[in-house]
Amino acid sequence: MSNINTKLQALWQETSETESVRQRLYHVLRQSIIQMLLPPGKALSEKEVADAFSVSRQPVREAFIRLSEAGLVEVRPQRGTYVVKISQAAVLEARFVREAVEVAVVRQATAKGLPPEVLTELHDLLERQRRCIEPHDTIRFYQLDERFHKTLSLGVGQQSAWKVIEEVRAQLDRVRYLSVPDTTPIARLIDQHVDIVAAIEDRDIALAEQAMRRHLREIFVSLPDLVQRFPEMFDAQETISLIEEAIP
Amino acid sequence: MSNINTKLQALWQETSETESVRQRLYHVLRQSIIQMLLPPGKALSEKEVADAFSVSRQPVREAFIRLSEAGLVEVRPQRGTYVVKISQAAVLEARFVREAVEVAVVRQATAKGLPPEVLTELHDLLERQRRCIEPHDTIRFYQLDERFHKTLSLGVGQQSAWKVIEEVRAQLDRVRYLSVPDTTPIARLIDQHVDIVAAIEDRDIALAEQAMRRHLREIFVSLPDLVQRFPEMFDAQETISLIEEAIP
DNA sequence: CTCGCCATACTACCATACTAGTTGTATCAG
């Protein structure tokens, strides 16, 4: 049996010892929640986590606070801390913010142009993403996808924008990891990446914006299906009609 | 002499006792930094603040961590915690994110329409803002301005968007409070608010978007002037040319 | 058998204690 704690321990070992215990815990727990190692609804506890990693409760507590600000756990005073269920509303709101910011980024990239080394890196990332198609390595693709979008944002010098995107991505990625190792349409997503880069290089703002919007609306397709298949992962008492409301 | 600590104490008393000590401290310190009661560069210290409010170091520490995530202080381990100087780059990046999100909000508001009670509240806020012109009550206007934008975001059901806006606003508001009680063009800003609401009611997406963008680019006008007048408030070694770079 | 109460065992929050690292200063050697 593959114990959950074992996997968490592995992630813990991967973190850098130069970071503070608080930051290391935050990263480990964040990753674990996003990748569904810690399923929605699971109760955590300062003491329990502290014991598991042989640290004191205080840095654990601080990591919990940070996670609650990211909307990944809910701290109920004197009751406990729980991994929040996936909320369709939260997912759609996160998607909304992400589209807003990433469209602005790609508009700026197209209007002002990107430095050649950034374009080179984007093309490099596209090539490496293509190599994920055949073995259907979804996890690896997700990592490269994140780097693709990060490169774009930092390429136009918008670090705060990337921070925001990274923050809201947590909500969205949790949904993506639900569908692993299913038939994520890697090839289609790469095509969309290619379209974005091509539009930037062609200096076609409207096209670049359109390509980015289309790319970021893929989740509208998969979300209803996932709600059906994994109802226990989602916040109950939410109606499905939210999605139609959200599509512009 | 009006002691700084006295003002902080007053803010402290205003906070609700139902909140946790950590949250109360966070709000007080955040407000104090934004309103320049705690000037850029000032050294804070967990112990010092803890003693001032008669609480222990722990919640102070947690408030500091939160402030550092908001980009308002810098925690240097084993050295100290400092109110960060205003960075032109950070201001421009915050403005970029804000424009991206608020434009998306106003587009959605125009496309989907706003509930009548929201429109009513917007008009009410406009009226109350007008009453700030004659006494030139800039502080009061800023509060109503914040409520105006908050009402818009929540009016289209985008709470996450508002959270992001609120977060980046901290950087921008600190600049605004530099110019208080100067000749902030309250009347012009209200006119821009009126334009936004009018465009939403006319269901003119392009116009609404344009009005919002113009509104949020006002800071381009005031920033260079403030850098000149208050150089000690700003991060040194930053060139002024950043602004031209940022204007689309 | 059912309902209400109470003891118990949790929880997170805050306070306090201790550790480890940085900085400025005073002292002493050259």
Place this chain on the structure above:
DNA sequence: CTGATACAACTAGTATGGTAGTATGGCGAG
């Protein structure tokens, strides 16, 4: 007088203790 060095006085980071509130299970009364 100048330089290096040791020490004192800070800092934040982590660990541990105490408190108040909440959930729960069992027991007794009806």
